[in-house]
Amino acid sequence: MHEPRSIVAGYDGSEEAAAAIRWAAQQARLRSLRLHVVHVSIWPLLTRKLGPVPGVADSGLERSAEAILEEGVNCARTCAPEVDVEGTLLHGLPAPHLARISSGEEMLVVGSRGLGGFLGLLVGAVSLELAATADCPVAVIRSDVHPGGPVVVAIDVSGSRNALADACAMAATLQANLRVIHVRHTPPGYRQPDRQESVAARIAAEEVISAAVRRARSLAPGVPVDGRVLTDTSVPHAILKASVEARMLVVGSKGHGFFRETIGSTAHAVLHHARGPVLISRHGNSSLDSEEQFDDTRL
Incomplete structure (x- = not known):
């Protein structure tokens, strides 16, 4: 017996990603599905210094990544309390991880673009790459919606x-x-x-x-x-x-x-x-x- 499929949502802490999380949570509620929130940290690709700063509590890049994931999960639970929400923190390039973890699922949901500057360009490229490589439907969410439209x-x-x-x-x-x-x-x-x-x-x-x-x-x-x-x-x-x-x-x-x-x-x-x-x-x-x-x- 196959487990029910879930909706997977990528989250990077940006406003666009938050809009995607809220939309994904509502879709999970309407379809009676689980929601899987995923944050992929690229920091291990850039530095080995991920641990806390000596003497500074709750610091470090790894802790920052954990906090971003927690924020995304909390956003989903606040938006749709009745939905079963789980979170996963991964490390590396976002697109391959999101494509793999969403393979065969109901839908993959991402924001149209992410954090500003270089990271913003990277996240925008990730959305485009996923639209070309994922093995399930990919929803790219913008906040400018028409709730009464077709x-x-x-x-x-x-x-x-x-x-x-x-x-x-x-x-x-x-x-x-x-x-x-x-x-x-x-x-x-x-x-x-x-x-x-x-x-x-x-x-x-x-x-x-x-x-x-x-x-x-x-x-x-x-x-x-x-x-x-x-x-x-x-x-x-x-x-x-x-x-x-x-x-x-x-x-x-x-x-x-x-x-x-x-x-x-x-x-x-x-x-x-x-x-x-x-x-x-x-x-x-x-x-x-x-x-x-x-x-x-x-x-």
């Missing part, structure tokens, strides 16, 4: 089955509407498609949306679902514009085989420019997301 999911020509399923689960959990979007990419240039070609492309796009909406309604019967076909010379631009007031934006992540540890240009742009939380739909090698089999321009 969950928006971008699908490609395949229907993006895993991303759609993740979006259905998120909409049901949040009791939010679900909006399914598909972007017809029209490369800029002098040649415009003739009318017959344009109509055929439009019909094909509408069929993609119709099939996705039908599947979403079967996966989440109580969730109001609508679908939209968008046309733009930039896929990320269309997605970002359509999700300005989204409560959560769900997209897939490209990359498999030798190139699995990459992130597509669409997901990359969305992570950098979306105003609200983004869920990158990632799953293990045995269940590659359908977006990973198509180029971004076909979204």
Whole structure:
């Protein structure tokens, strides 16, 4: 018998990470799951002097790391007292540890960026790396949320089955509407498609949306679902514009085989420019997301 999956949340002491912890705690409460708060200290990579300062109680880099973890755990317990919260302190590079510990879990939650200065850049890079390497969905949380907005999911020509399923689960959990979007990419240039070609492309796009909406309604019967076909010379631009007031934006992540540890240009742009939380739909090698089999321009 398998143990129930948990939600894993990375915490580094920053305001963005605190927002991620609070969001993760609420998700754990709504889904009746455990929450695992993880802090990864990079100090052992930089110095061996981790112990307390002689004569100064409760000091030292190791104690500082322990305090950060305790702060994250306490933040989660305060936000959702009924949730079973555990904490783990690890040492080394954050991304590999977080990817390993969250493998096969319900979700990995991180802040959009971390502590200021050099460490802030490092943590931001960690979020981006996890979006390309984790084996479970990765939620990148920003504090600018729209609590009354819909969950928006971008699908490609395949229907993006895993991303759609993740979006259905998120909409049901949040009791939010679900909006399914598909972007017809029209490369800029002098040649415009003739009318017959344009109509055929439009019909094909509408069929993609119709099939996705039908599947979403079967996966989440109580969730109001609508679908939209968008046309733009930039896929990320269309997605970002359509999700300005989204409560959560769900997209897939490209990359498999030798190139699995990459992130597509669409997901990359969305992570950098979306105003609200983004869920990158990632799953293990045995269940590659359908977006990973198509180029971004076909979204």
